[in-house]
Amino acid sequence: MNNSDLIDRAHAISACMSYDDETPNGNAKMMMRELCHRLGQRTVRIHKKKGGYLMTTLFGEARFLTWKEAVMWRLFGWPPVGTELLRVA
Numbered sequence: 001m002n003n004s005d006l007i008d009r010a011h012a013i014s015a016c017m018s019y020d021d022e023t024p025n026g027n028a029k030m031m032m033r034e035l036c037h038r039l040g041q042r043t044v045r046i047h048k049k050k051g052g053y054l055m056t057t058l059f060g061e062a063r064f065l066t067w068k069e070a071v072m073w074r075l076f077g078w079p080p081v082g083t084e085l086l087r088v089a
Contacts, residue, residue: 003043004058004086007036044083046073055080 010032017029040058046065047054053065053073065073069080079085 002086003039003084007040007043007058010036042083043086044079045086046079055083058086 014029014032014036017032041061043058044055047056049064051064053070054062055065056062065080072078072080
């Protein structure tokens with residue numbers, strides 16, 4: 001299971017929980033949402049565009065790779081430090 005599937009399932013589970021503080025689900029729901037957010041920010045797709053390489057997170061936030069990151073990506077296939085590359089089968 002890749003990060004994208006894990007995030008989708010965790011969002012579905014947390015949607016069934018309550019934010020009510022008196023129930024034990026409130027804290028678990030907040031933790032699951034934070035986990036999904038952090039995984040989604042670290043998991044990226046990299047596409048070749050006219051202006052360089054575009055890196056997009058699972059939540060749709062995008063930026064172009066810096067010159068150094070683009071060289072490392074092109075020569076070695078290494079994504080930027082602190083990110084994981086989403087492998088779509």
